[in-house]
Amino acid sequence: MSRQGHGKTAAGRGRALAPVPPTSVLRLVRLWPNARKQGKEAGQVWRVGYYSQRDGVATIWLVNARGEYVCTIDEPFLSEHFEVVETTKERSIYGRGRPRLGPLAGKR
Numbered sequence: 001m002s003r004q005g006h007g008k009t010a011a012g013r014g015r016a017l018a019p020v021p022p023t024s025v026l027r028l029v030r031l032w033p034n035a036r037k038q039g040k041e042a043g044q045v046w047r048v049g050y051y052s053q054r055d056g057v058a059t060i061w062l063v064n065a066r067g068e069y070v071c072t073i074d075e076p077f078l079s080e081h082f083e084v085v086e087t088t089k090e091r092s093i094y095g096r097g098r099p100r101l102g103p104l105a106g107k108r
Contacts, residue, residue, distance in 0.1 A: 018057045018093045019075045022050045023101065025086040026062075032081060045085070046070075047104060050095030057093060065104040 020026075028044045035041075049061035049069050059072045073081075092098055 018048075018051055020048045020060065020078065020084060021088050021090045022048050022093055022095060023088045023090045024048045024084060025088075025104075026078070026082040027085050028081060029083050030081045045104060046082070047101060049101060050098065051093045053094055063101050067100070067102045067104070 024047065026046045026048065028040060028042055028046065031040060031042055045065060047063040049063040051057050051061065052059065055072070058074060060074065060078055061069050062071050062073060064070050
């Protein structure tokens with residue numbers, strides 16, 4: 001089985017497309033059981049981290065406000081529990097040649 005996620009590719013270039021571009025901003029809008037025990041609250045702001053070549057684009061990395069890669073989710077979970085606040089035009093889905101994500105600047 002291929003680890004390329006959904007099999008979508010960028011216009012004939014053979015590159016996998018990410019469901020949400022890296023560095024996009026998300027807001028948690030719907031909690032799941034035990035979310036509060038895990039320190040999650042509705043309204044929290046997260047960013048999509050750079051994707052991992054090992055995991056592929058089916059695994060979405062969440063980055064907290066301090067710039068720490070905290071956990072992974074999939075596209076159905078993202079659609080159910082988060083809203084996209086800001087979609088970026090980041091082209092490097094794996095972050096090649098990009099600096100590590102730092103703390104989130106300002107309040108959203």
